[in-house]
Amino acid sequence: MDAALRELSYAQAIQEAMAIAMDMDERVFLMGEDIGVYGGAFQVTGDLVERYGTERVIDTPISELGGAGVAVGAAVTGMRPIFEFQFSDFATLAMEQIVNQAAKMRFMLGGEVSVPVVMRFPAGSGTGAAAQHSQSLEAWLGHVPGLKVIQPATPHDAKGMLLAAVADPDPVMIFEHKLLYKMKGHVPEGHYTVPIGKAEIRREGRDLTIVATSIMVQKALDAAAVLEGEGIDIEVVDLRTIRPIDRQTVIDSVKKTSRLLCVYEAVKTLGIGAEVSALVAESEAFDYLDAPIVRLGGAETPIPYNPDLEKATVPQVPDIIAAARDLVKGVR
Amino acid sequence: MAGASKAAVVDSRANLPFIYRQYSPEQLREVLHKMYLIRRFEEGAEECYTRGLIHGTMHLSIGQEASAMGICMPLAADDQITSTHRGHGHCIAKGAEVSRMFAEFFGKTTGYCKGRGGSMHIADVAKGNLGANGIVAGGIPIAVGAALSSKMMKTGKVVVSFFGDGANNEGAFHEALNMAAVWKLPVIFVCENNGYGMSTSTARSTAVKNIAERAAAYSMPGVIVNGNIFSEVAEASFKAVERARAGEGPTLIESKTYRHRGHSKSDRNRYRTKEEIEDWMANRDPITLFETELRDFGFIDDQGIQAIRDAVAKEIADGIEFAKASPTPEIATLQNYVYTEQA
Ligand SMILES: Cc1ncc(C[n+]2csc(CCOP(=O)(O)OP(=O)(O)O)c2C)c(N)n1
Ligand SMILES: [Mg+2]
Numbered sequence: 001m002d003a004a005l006r007e008l009s010y011a012q013a014i015q016e017a018m019a020i021a022m023d024m025d026e027r028v029f030l031m032g033e034d035i036g037v038y039g040g041a042f043q044v045t046g047d048l049v050e051r052y053g054t055e056r057v058i059d060t061p062i063s064e065l066g067g068a069g070v071a072v073g074a075a076v077t078g079m080r081p082i083f084e085f086q087f088s089d090f091a092t093l094a095m096e097q098i099v100n101q102a103a104k105m106r107f108m109l110g111g112e113v114s115v116p117v118v119m120r121f122p123a124g125s126g127t128g129a130a131a132q133h134s135q136s137l138e139a140w141l142g143h144v145p146g147l148k149v150i151q152p153a154t155p156h157d158a159k160g161m162l163l164a165a166v167a168d169p170d171p172v173m174i175f176e177h178k179l180l181y182k183m184k185g186h187v188p189e190g191h192y193t194v195p196i197g198k199a200e201i202r203r204e205g206r207d208l209t210i211v212a213t214s215i216m217v218q219k220a221l222d223a224a225a226v227l228e229g230e231g232i233d234i235e236v237v238d239l240r241t242i243r244p245i246d247r248q249t250v251i252d253s254v255k256k257t258s259r260l261l262c263v264y265e266a267v268k269t270l271g272i273g274a275e276v277s278a279l280v281a282e283s284e285a286f287d288y289l290d291a292p293i294v295r296l297g298g299a300e301t302p303i304p305y306n307p308d309l310e311k312a313t314v315p316q317v318p319d320i321i322a323a324a325r326d327l328v329k330g331v332r
Numbered sequence: 333m334a335g336a337s338k339a340a341v342v343d344s345r346a347n348l349p350f351i352y353r354q355y356s357p358e359q360l361r362e363v364l365h366k367m368y369l370i371r372r373f374e375e376g377a378e379e380c381y382t383r384g385l386i387h388g389t390m391h392l393s394i395g396q397e398a399s400a401m402g403i404c405m406p407l408a409a410d411d412q413i414t415s416t417h418r419g420h421g422h423c424i425a426k427g428a429e430v431s432r433m434f435a436e437f438f439g440k441t442t443g444y445c446k447g448r449g450g451s452m453h454i455a456d457v458a459k460g461n462l463g464a465n466g467i468v469a470g471g472i473p474i475a476v477g478a479a480l481s482s483k484m485m486k487t488g489k490v491v492v493s494f495f496g497d498g499a500n501n502e503g504a505f506h507e508a509l510n511m512a513a514v515w516k517l518p519v520i521f522v523c524e525n526n527g528y529g530m531s532t533s534t535a536r537s538t539a540v541k542n543i544a545e546r547a548a549a550y551s552m553p554g555v556i557v558n559g560n561i562f563s564e565v566a567e568a569s570f571k572a573v574e575r576a577r578a579g580e581g582p583t584l585i586e587s588k589t590y591r592h593r594g595h596s597k598s599d600r601n602r603y604r605t606k607e608e609i610e611d612w613m614a615n616r617d618p619i620t621l622f623e624t625e626l627r628d629f630g631f632i633d634d635q636g637i638q639a640i641r642d643a644v645a646k647e648i649a650d651g652i653e654f655a656k657a658s659p660t661p662e663i664a665t666l667q668n669y670v671y672t673e674q675a
Contacts, residue, residue, distance in 0.1 A: 037603045038531035061501035061537035062468050062529050090467070093502070128388025130450045132466030301670045304661075305450030306439035307387050312663045 006189065011044045011181040013155035014120075017162040018045070018082060020191050022052055025080060028166060029056040031071055032084030032120075041086045042122055042181050068094035068119065072102045072171075075117035080166060088121030088175060089135050102171040103146030114169040118162070124177040124215060124265055125303045125314055134303035134310075136266035138175040138213075142242040142275075148172045148196055149243040153217040155185040157240060160194030168196060177215040177265070199246035201253065205235035207328045208259040211250055211276050213239045216263040216315060223320035232328050242272055247279050254285040259327050260293045265314045268297030291327050296320060348629065350567035355405070357631045361640070363405065363562060364626060367397040367619050368644045370421040373430050374593075376648045377420070377437055377451070381597060385656075386437045390451040393421035395560075395592035398618030399524050400425040402557075402565025403492055403587070406573045412460040412478050413492045414471030417452050418524075418591070419464030422494050428456035430647055434655035442658040448669060468529070469495060469502035472521065476508045479519035479582075490576045491519045492569075498529020500543045506550075509584065513550040518576035520569065521584045524559060526591045531603035544586035552582045559587030560618040563625075590616070 008016065021028045034041060036049040036059040049057040060067040064085065071083040085091055091098065102115050125134035142149045148170055152158040158176065165172035202217060203224055212220040217238040224234035237253050239245070254260050260280055262273035273295035280286065280293060296315040304310055325331075345353055351360060374392040381390060393400065400421035404413070407426070415422040423433060428444065436443025436454055443449075444456050455461040462478060465471045475493030482489040499505055500523060512519050523543045527533060540546060547554025555572070557564040565587055572583035590612040594601050601609070626632045 034530045034532060036531070038599075039602075041530075041598075059532050059536065061532065062498040063501045063503070065503055066501075093467075128450065130388065130452050130466065131448070132452070132470075299666055301667050304448045304666070305388065305436075305445070305453070306447040306661055308439075308663065309447070309661055309666055312666055 006187060007184045008155050008187040009181065010155045010158050010176070010183045010185070011042060013159040013187045014044050014162055014176065015046050015048065016187070017159040019048060019051065021080075021082070021163060021166040022056060024191065025166070027078065027080040028082065029058065029079065030082050030084065031058045031060055031067060033060055033062055033086045035059060035084050040084060042178060044120075044181065045084065064090045064093040065097060069097040069101065071117050071119070072097055072105070072115060075115050075171075076105060076113050080116055082118045082120065082166065084120045085122070087133050088123035088137055089132050091121055091137055091141070098141065098147070098173070099144050103144045106170070107146060115171045116169050117171045118165045118174065119171070120174045120176060122178050123175045124179060125310055126179045128305065128307060128310065130305040131302035136175070136264075136298065138173075138242055139266055139271045141173045142272065146171065147243060148241070149175070150196055150241045151175045151177075151214040152194075152240065153180070153214050153238050155183060155187045157194050157200075159187055160192050161196060161240070163191060164193040164196050167193065172196065175214065179215055183218070197241045197244045197246060199240055199249040200238045201235060201249065202238045203234065203236040205233040205257065207233045207257055208261060208324055209235045209237060209250070209253040209257045210261045210263055210320070210324065211237045211239055212263040213242065213272060214265065216265060219315065219317050220263055220320055222317045223324060226317075226321055227324055230325070232325065234324060239272070239276070245275065245279065247283070250276060250280060251283045251285045254280050255288045258288050258290040260289070261320075261324055261327055262293070262295045262297075263315055263320055264297050266298055267300060268295055269300065271297055273297050291330065294323055294327055296323050349563040350570070351405075351563040352629060352631075354566075354570065360626060361632055361636065363401055364619075364623060364632065364637075365640045365644065366424060367401055367562075367622060368640055369430060369647060370397045370400065370424050371619060372644050372648045373424060373433065374420060376652060377434070378593070380434075380437065380652065388450050389596045389598065390437070391418040391596050392593045393418050393591065395612065395618065396524055396526060396589045397421055398562040398622060399559040399565055399587040399589050402562045403494070403522050403569045403585070405566040406570040407490065407492065410460055410487075411490045411492070412462055412475075413494060414462045414475040414478070415455065415464040415494050416471065416496060416499075417464060417466055417468070418496065419454055419494070420451070423454050423456060423461055423464065426456065426461045427459040428461065429651075431651035431654040432456070434651045435658045438655040438658065439660065440655060440658035441661050442654070446669070447661045469499035469504040471495065472499065472505050473508040475519050476512045476517060479512065479517035480515065482518050483515070488577065489518070490573050492522055493519060494522050494524060496529060497523060497525040497527070497534050497538065497543055498532070499523070500546060501537055509546070509550040509552070509582070512582040513552050516579060516581035518579070519582045520572040520576060521582060523584065523586045525586050525588050528595070528603065530595045533603070542586060544584055547584040552584055554584045554586065556586045556588065559589030560616050560621060562618065562622045589618070
C-alpha cells in the first residue's frame, strides 16, 4: 500500500503515537483503568501491554483522584506519564489533582519544577451512556491557567498532537470524542508533531466562518458541503486547542467572511463559543461583522438516555445548515 | 402424639439455616420467584439489546441474584438503598416492576426515569431506591447522607449501600465509612465482591485480601458471606439491620459472588478463563443452590418450581410488550427535570 495514503482510525492513531513515544523515550509510560489486558474501554491502548509489559502499561485500581495524583508526582520527578481516564466524566473525581496540583505546581514553586503529564479523556455523547458518561467538560479545564487543553478532530491530528503533548513540559489535557475513535483518515508513519495552540482551516470560504471543535468539525464540513449547493461558501476553522486559543486564525477568518458561527458539543452557555465570540468582539474583526455572532452548543441539560433526546441535545448537521443559512441570508 | 410431632418440626427447624427459622415457606418461595425474575429480566434485557431494541450499554447481574435478594430480605418497605451500574437486581429486589424497568431501557416515558436514565440509573424511587449509579462509589456517601437524615428526622429507616469490589479503592468509600462510623449512622455497606472491577482482579487492585478487612480501619464489624447462598446473605443483613436500628452504627458486609456475563456489553473476557466462568455457572449458581435447598427441605416441589418459572416468563414477556407499546418522550420535553418545576 502506498504509504502516503495509509489510513488509520483515530483510536489506532493514538495507540501508534503512544507506542512511538514509548519507543523514543523510556520515561514515557501509560496509566489508567483497564488499559492493560482489557485494552482500554475503547480499545485505544489495545495490545500495548503485550508489547511494553505491565511495568509501562499500568492498570490502576478504580482511583481517579489518587491515580491522577500519582501521574503528577511521577511527572514532576522525571517520568513522562500518559494517564487515561476511562471516561472524561471521571475527571470530576480527579479535579483536585488536575486543577490545584498539576496546573499550579510550577507556578507555586516559582518555576522550580515542570509537570510534563499528559491526560487523555474520552468525551462526548452519542453512545447511549446517559448523563454521567457523556459529558463534554473540556471548557472546565480550559478555564485553568497552567493547563493546555486540546481536542484533535482527525486521526492525523490525534497522533501528531499527542506526540506534541508528550514532548511538552507542561500538563496537556486531551479530549477525544468517543464517536471519533472509529473515524478513519490519513496518518503518516513515524514521528511527527502537530503544534498545540494552532488552529487549522479545514475548508476555505468567503461567506461565513464556522469555528468548530472536535466532532463538530466534521459536522460543520458536512453542512458546508450541502450549503455549497446553495451557493453559500463556508470557511471551517478547526480550533484544535482551546487553551491557549489561536486568536489570530479566528480573527483573520472573520475579517475575511464577516460572519461567525461557533459550533461545539458542550453545554452552550459559559463555554468555548462564548470565548470565541468574545475574542472576536474584542478584536479589530468586530468592525468587519455583517451579522450578529451565533453560537450552536449543547442544550442546557444533562445528556439524556433516550436516543432521540440525546441527539436533540447536541448540534446536528441540519442544525448547522439552518443556522449558517440564516446567518448568510441575513435572517438573523 | 400430634403435639409431639409439632415439637419435632420446631426442633428440626431449629437446626435449619437461618432463613428457614426466620421466614415462612411462602416468603421463601417468593424469594425464589424474585431470583428467577432477576435472572430472566437480565436475559430479556440482553436479548433486546442484541436485537437492537435497546441502545447504550448494560451491566448484567446474572450470578449475583442471591446477594441482592438476601440483603433486601430483612429491609422494610420504607428502608432505602443506593445501587450501582450493576443495579437491575437491586432494583427488583427492592420491589420494582419489570415492566417499568424495561420501559426505561426502551427509553420510554413510562420508564422509572422517564427515559432519561436508562440501565445505569434505573431505580424505583418510590420503593426506597435512591438510584443506580454510573459513578463507581458514587452512591456510598449518598447512603450515608440518607442515614444521617434518618437519624436527624428520627424516621427509623435503615439504608443499604450496594457497591462492587472496585469501589473500595475510591476515596469516597473511605470517607463515607469513616463518617458513618463516627456518627453511628444506620447504614449498611454491602460490597458485592465478584472478583473483578471490570478486568482488574481484586488481587491486582486491592491491598487487603478481603474487603471486609477494611471495616477494622473504621471500627465497624466486617462480615464475609458466601454471596451465592441466600441464607448466609440474609442472615448477615438481618443482623446488620438490627444493629443499625438499635443505633449501634454501620456494618460492612462483603458478599463474595461472581458475575457470569462480561463486565458490560463490550467485554471480551480476556482477563479470566472460560474454566473459571463455567465452574461458577455449573457449581455455584445461586438460583440452583437455593432451589435445590428449598426442594430438599420440602419447601417446594417440581410443580411449584415450574409454576414460578412460567409466571416469571409471562411477567417478562408482558413487561417487554408494555415497554414496546409505551410512548417515547417528546423532544419538546428535553429540558424537563433539570430543575424542580415551580408552580
Ligand atoms: C468513578 C468511575 N471510574 C470508573 C468507572 C468505569 N467503570 C464502570 S464499572 C467499573 C468496574 C466496577 O467494578 P466493581 O466496583 O467491582 O463493580 P462490578 O462491575 O464488578 O459489579 C468501572 C471501572 C466508573 N463508572 N466510575
Ligand atoms: Mg466487581
